[in-house]
Amino acid sequence: GQNIDQPTEMTATEGAIVQINCTYQTSGFNGLFWYQQHAGEAPTFLSYNVLDGLEEKGRFSSFLSRSKGYSYLLLKELQMKDSASYLCAVRDFSRSNDYKLSFGAGTTVTVRA
Amino acid sequence: DSGVTQTPKHLITATGQRVTLRCSPRSGDLSVYWYQQSLDQGLQFLIQYYNGEERAKGNILERFSAQQFPDLHSELNLSSLELGDSALYFCASSSSGGDDEKLFFGSGTQLSVL
Numbered sequence: 039g040q041n042i043d044q045p046t047e048m049t050a051t052e053g054a055i056v057q058i059n060c061t062y063q064t065s066g067f068n069g070l071f072w073y074q075q076h077a078g079e080a081p082t083f084l085s086y087n088v089l090d091g092l093e094e095k096g097r098f099s100s101f102l103s104r105s106k107g108y109s110y111l112l113l114k115e116l117q118m119k120d121s122a123s124y125l126c127a128v129r130d131f132s133r134s135n136d137y138k139l140s141f142g143a144g145t146t147v148t149v150r151a
Numbered sequence: 152d153s154g155v156t157q158t159p160k161h162l163i164t165a166t167g168q169r170v171t172l173r174c175s176p177r178s179g180d181l182s183v184y185w186y187q188q189s190l191d192q193g194l195q196f197l198i199q200y201y202n203g204e205e206r207a208k209g210n211i212l213e214r215f216s217a218q219q220f221p222d223l224h225s226e227l228n229l230s231s232l233e234l235g236d237s238a239l240y241f242c243a244s245s246s247s248g249g250d251d252e253k254l255f256f257g258s259g260t261q262l263s264v265l
Contacts, residue, residue: 081241
């Protein structure tokens with residue numbers, strides 16, 4: 039299994055940058071995902087990292103360090119519509135469970151004008 | 152629209168009852184996942200099916216069961232319902248179960264046990 043930790047809440051100003059950290063512990067790491075979830079809606083895929091380094095996708099970037107069990111999601115040029123919960127998810131492989139994608143509790147980001 | 156369809160959107164029932172939640176994956180997707188999301192626990196993985204076979208199991212209670220049918224739709228059965236089972240239940244699908252697969256989530260079924 040794995041433990042996934044991320045901050046509960048973060049607040050930032052429109053146009054600013056926010057970095058959401060995620061740490062995890064797993065025995066069979068097989069990839070890390072970030073999902074965005076607006077209140078009352080389904081999670082939607084943002085990014086995927088399996089190798090160390092930075093993946094950039096427009097205003098969003100995600101970083102992974104496998105040796106440190108650490109990832110972050112960077113949101114740049116924040117917009118009001120970015121107010122949502124951001125979920126860190128770790129894909130884990132074990133002989134008993136094959137592949138399993140487990141989610142952290144999520145970080146609620148509030149963007150203020 | 153993710154292409155994943157869940158029914159019903161809302162379900163209100165009483166303790167001790169049994170309900171069935173239904174999920175139709177995106178066209179062509181072979182994997183179906185079930186997650187439970189409550190306010191205090193976030194998204195909890197319940198179970199995964201791939202092409203009709205159970206592939207991975209999470210924290211699914213013995214009172215809960217699921218299956219994936221030959222047409223790839225899936226059902227999650229919840230029995231002997233308790234107040235604590237009230238939650239948002241999401242189904243998600245993915246194509247092949249490959250390493251970089253991303254999940255596409257349905258809009259969820261909000262279950263209220265009274």
